[in-house]
Amino acid sequence: MLPPRRFLPSFSLLSAFEAAARTGSITAAANELGLTQSAVSRQIAALEAQLGVALFRRERQTIRLTLAGDGYAREIREALRRISNASLTLRANPQGGTLNLAVLPFFGSRWLAPRIGRFLAAHPGMAVNLVTRLEPFDFRFDTLDAAIHFGPARWPGAELTFLMQEKVVAVCSREFRERYGLAAPADLLNVPLLHLSSRPDAWENWFSEQKIAFDALHGMLFDQFAAIAEAAAAGLGAALLPRFLIDRELADGTLVPASNAPAVATSGYHLAYLPDRATYPPLAAFKTWILEEIAKEGAPPSGA
Template sequence: MHERRFLPSISLLAAFEAVARTGSVTLAARELNLTQSAVSRQIRLLEEKLGVDLFLRERQTVKLTLAGDGYAREIREALRRISNASLNLRANPRGGTLNLAVPATFGARWLAPRLAGFLRENSGIIVNLVTRFTPFDFRTDSIDAAIHVGSAQWPDAQLDLLMAEKVQPVCSPQFRRECYVSSAAQLLDQPLLHLNSRPDAWERWFIHQGVSFQSLHGMLFDEFTIMAQAAAAGLGIALLPTFLIAEELERGQLVSIVDGEIESAEKYYLAYRAERADYPPLSAFRKWIISEAGIAD
């Protein structure tokens, strides 16, 4: 039995999604520039095609059934993806769109300043960036590839190593002048800034320095950039990736408080589905970013 037997037309699905979202045949008809009877007819045709009641009809109101509610969520996402694909194609009729998910700080501080070089070398490709922090299912998402930070684990995805990461303890110049720290052990008496996604980063750093400790406390942050700004403002000492704070170090807004740069447990990868590896925009981007990151292919 061919699956296309169960593939309704876009017009039927658009009518269903509009009624499901607005809760009104009248509002849906106005949005779609159709008559109410035309929208009602499309809903009935869709229900007949599927063999399932999607709405409960009470007097002049309609309400999604349990089955209709679940179907509406999936159809809404499918229509969104079709719309995005159409917008991408219109923006670049020759094709060549790459949808890339990136962590915000990496995207802003490392990737964005370099991306112009890739686009110059690949003038037919458009790169769309979205912010993502955790792995997702490529099979159900419209993302072609993602920058993954952490261990080499992403279900059902191919991972290309881009770079390792080194971190160092930094603070503002004034903070360093006023706290009189000269050894790693003395940092235990100072306010330490912590990142939510790396709760054991300071523990690993002190262990690497051979410093014993009981417990570590301090302000919590959910994003590198905010933590870097807090350190530059004199709120404490932050353990930050060196390559992501290159500008602050160069300008003197942040300074190393003790010699203690170490390689962190996190590494950077390009993640994608193996069967999409030959997609031309992804293939071109993969070769470029591996070269840019300094890892041999």
């Protein structure tokens, strides 16, 4: 239920306030909004009168946010951003039925993007907006409907639908493998290893799976799979990468197995969403489609 109207300032008042707060200038805000300085000043004064709170300190020809005004500006800026995004989404798909989905960058570009056209073709009128996110977030304070998540469940209040298991394989460039004479898994103890910041213990788990004792494992650190794959292809080190996301590189020889060890199972991928969003038609349709797509291709040998 919306609060009483007296607590809902008009859009014009909020826009004037946000512009002045962001630019720190009545003049700049007026230029941005196509208004006169006096009009912007009147709108801010009207907002302060409606709220009963001083939002700015006036110092000669300058303005500065009060402590209360600074906090209010942050909230209003986010609210206006969400209204703007909702309007853009509606204009892009006026028939409605838009799914706002968070995806992991490499999974989104390598696995989902090449297939999403089949979903759209099967569901005319629906649209999908993809946003990359590396970490879990709170759906209650975001505009996203769902997220494709890897690893242990860290989504308080969210419902998780299992999608697929991941398996990783140690890979490197062909020149790198020949330079270090790699063959057995233990050979990788003596070469530069590339690490993913979100999975700092990946190599430790891999060596433990191979029953190989190890000391500290050092090497370059990366924040995304795409960058670590490029580094491995450039011969900077060996990397642990999801098998099914590097089929292209393995097929053309850009990357090769760094040892004779089989792929190692890690964790799984889930579709996360709030329970009260589960029946939203675009999300329900997408959930059914992606599960069918995965089943149709057979359980992939890995994920990321």
